[in-house]
Amino acid sequence: MSQTDSTSTASAPHGASARRGPFRVGERVQLTDERGRMNTITLTPGTAYHTHKGFLNHDALIGAAEGSMVENNVGQHYQALRPLLSDFVLSMPRGAAVVYPKDAGQIITMGDIYPGARVVEAGVGSGALSISLLRAVGDGGYLHSFERREEFADIARGNVETIFEGPHPAWKITLGDFQDAVVEQEEPGSIDRVVLDMLAPWECIEAVATVLAPGGVWVNYVATVTQLSRTAEAIRADGRFTEPDAWESMVRGWHLEGLAVRPDHRMVAHTGFLMVTRRLADGVTGLNLKKKAKAEFSAEDLSAWTPEAVGERAVSDRKLRRAARDAASTIQTRRTQGKNTDTVEAIETSGH
Template sequence: MPDATETTPETPATTSAPLADVAAEAWSGVHRGPLRVGEWVRLIDSKGRKHNFELTEGKRFFSNKGHLEHDELIGREEGFTVRSSAGGEYLVFRPLLSEFVVSMPRGAAVIYPKDSAQIVAMADVFPGAVVVEAGVGSGALTCSLLRAVGPFGQVHSFERREEFADVARQNVTQFFGGQHPSWHLQLGDLAEALPASGLRADRVILDMLAPWECVDAAADALTPGGILIAYVATTTQLSRFVETVRVHGGFTEPHSWESLNRDWHVEGLAVRPDHKMIGHTAFLCTARRMAPGEKPPRKTRRPAPGAYGADYFGPRPADLTEQSLEERDA
């Protein structure tokens, strides 16, 4: 028989007071406590299918498993199971940021959470940072950047296409519950609009078809020690960007990588990789801005034979002529 002072899961010794809601001044996009009107919820059925919608008094949610009343959800703490009129069961939670961005309306393709996380971490986006991004896409990365810089930082987003900017504005405002005070969205081409703005930035993030066209503008805006990062889909884009950064001469040697995400199936002794995975989405490449007038140490490692041969037509460092490479390999 348990001692009088011993606690069990069924009879906790104390009941702690619930945490207060997250301060509005934090602009986190997160709430604690009971679900309320105007919030978005995420329903997950027994097959893992997901439904996101905004809670509205007197409204119904419909699916192939019948309907349920929004009023049944409002006022309850998230993390419960609800049954629809046709007997379907759903888990009810507030959507996480990583869940919100893959289900929100899209104008352009979104940057997936695995890459957003890499960008925030590897570009060292910190509270209070001034970050420039181009383009804004559907606002997925923007939400992560705003979370990282907080209310004392700044995110300046440049977008060429008005229809993409409109979708991003709607998504970001929906997630944070209003116009985030640190976000500034501007229509225009970064290569022209950034120099004209006079902005100085800690980080510049390029998510576009031809990021090499913006290297000069990014270099002029970046503070010494700042980070330039590009998100590109193909190897040809990656090559062109890396060589342009090298030729510029005002950055450290670019670092390129990609991340792959594979789930695992775990049931007793049946432990194996899942049949599905998130494979290649894009390449990431970072480089740090040198101080004005300073150059990085010259690479001593020789390029691979043929790397800059007759079939290569991209940017080429001044000391790597075709003749010099032929003499080296002779």
């Protein structure tokens, strides 16, 4: 390796080296068979990937170039590639529903998350959005994530450290309620962007207004129309933010085969609503835009914000513990196998 290459590698953003070079022990690899079916495995020496059509030794992939074509013991061919972020998010251990890639991409763009930005988010869930936010702010940025449940925090930590090959220098995670903890740990007006994925974001208006800098962007991700309406009306009534914009996105793939080009029969439709608003300067009141009607909420409406009421599936403690163990074991395997590989290389280099 030349001096220029060494300098480039040393100064590369955190986790970038994990995306280059041959496959390594402990790495996740996506295998695609001859029928287009995909499976993700974690490379472990001496083990094999088994299907009803034979087995493929992991050793055949360790050290191979990305994009290799490998063959199992009965001649079945597999295409081997590193999972993209979108693939990783949909296959990683999880305890809560993840923010889909189509929504994460829009949060980054419409929320104007830039390198070096200071961002806070809540809740963390399984860490899918945290990974996208960390990639956007970079090593020189700052992401402070707040999560109420320790099990979710453990799962998120394992997934983040897996994809970045260790702790990310820009990331901090805190257990606790966002509206209380964020004002205790962040200076007023010190945050550039706030991203909330929670049941009742309107309860956090005071906290957001306190820590968000003038001109800063507040992004909300909610699942239902009633949550969307309640949040929008609360933001308007507060007066310290711009008129909120809201939308949803749907992704429909296309079937491409010769002249048989048509939309797929399935699509990724509604996953959640996104809403964006911006913090005004202190002492400024937002524009009083004329509205035809004002939404009213009954006492029953305001007391109905539970996970079950908005359609979230309950996650058992057993499932959460298993997901946390899976996330932690992946990064631990990577670290252990990496150390073993370094030891072998050192012995070989010394000539012993």
